[in-house]
Amino acid sequence: MKSPIRNEKLKKLTILTGICACLIIIPIAIITGIVRAASGPEEVPAVSVEDIVSPTETTLAEGEVTSKGYKIEVVDGVTFINGILVVNKTYSLPKNYNPGGLTEDTQKAFEKMREAANKEGIRLWVQSGFRSYDRQKELYDRYNEERGTEYADAYSARPGYSEHQSGLSFDVNEAGTNFEETKEGQWIEKHAHEYGFIIRFPEGKAKFTGYEFEPWHLRYVGEELAKELTDNDLCLEEYLGITSEYK
Numbered sequence: 001m002k003s004p005i006r007n008e009k010l011k012k013l014t015i016l017t018g019i020c021a022c023l024i025i026i027p028i029a030i031i032t033g034i035v036r037a038a039s040g041p042e043e044v045p046a047v048s049v050e051d052i053v054s055p056t057e058t059t060l061a062e063g064e065v066t067s068k069g070y071k072i073e074v075v076d077g078v079t080f081i082n083g084i085l086v087v088n089k090t091y092s093l094p095k096n097y098n099p100g101g102l103t104e105d106t107q108k109a110f111e112k113m114r115e116a117a118n119k120e121g122i123r124l125w126v127q128s129g130f131r132s133y134d135r136q137k138e139l140y141d142r143y144n145e146e147r148g149t150e151y152a153d154a155y156s157a158r159p160g161y162s163e164h165q166s167g168l169s170f171d172v173n174e175a176g177t178n179f180e181e182t183k184e185g186q187w188i189e190k191h192a193h194e195y196g197f198i199i200r201f202p203e204g205k206a207k208f209t210g211y212e213f214e215p216w217h218l219r220y221v222g223e224e225l226a227k228e229l230t231d232n233d234l235c236l237e238e239y240l241g242i243t244s245e246y247k
């Protein structure tokens, strides 16, 4: 038989344990509830795109103005800035954009340049002119497969992002880094702008153009702009105040 005193002690101990348990369990339950409520979807603050991407990194779109004050216009998916058709790593052409070859102006300007060069004993030819979206895809995929994405992106364009698709660009003579050292390459560097062409990816401008130096890749922009860009040592991205980066 248990003694009454011992029974009394047991009762007190049970009550005390109960109180202690309540003191511990209740705050835990409250804290857990608060944490759960805070992590619930209705409590997550809305983060806008502006908070993540600073305005300078945002791609400029139709109707906006570049950092140099030029208005961006998009016509049937083709971007024009200050009236200049722009294709680079930021601004692409629609898949079905296909002028069917070099534009008439580009062709005419090249013929004029070729004849002038010929008179000085310099022979020029178009090594690679217009390329369709599908042709560019084949080329890029091959580079990517053989040499990796980093190389492919430095020297080739992803389909839809090649200026060759515009019919305003072509590679003259040989697409090789020693072209600048040949007499043809030196003639191009000195005279191309007189015929409305720019060396589209000049030396030391990769951070603006998104491409390494390509002394053979010419772009037709017209004589006036070609002269202005060449005289001031500006690439098209610097002149227009735009980026050239894949999204």
Ligand SMILES: [Zn+2]
Pocket: 164, 169, 170, 171, 216, 217, 218
């Ligand atoms: Zn090219």
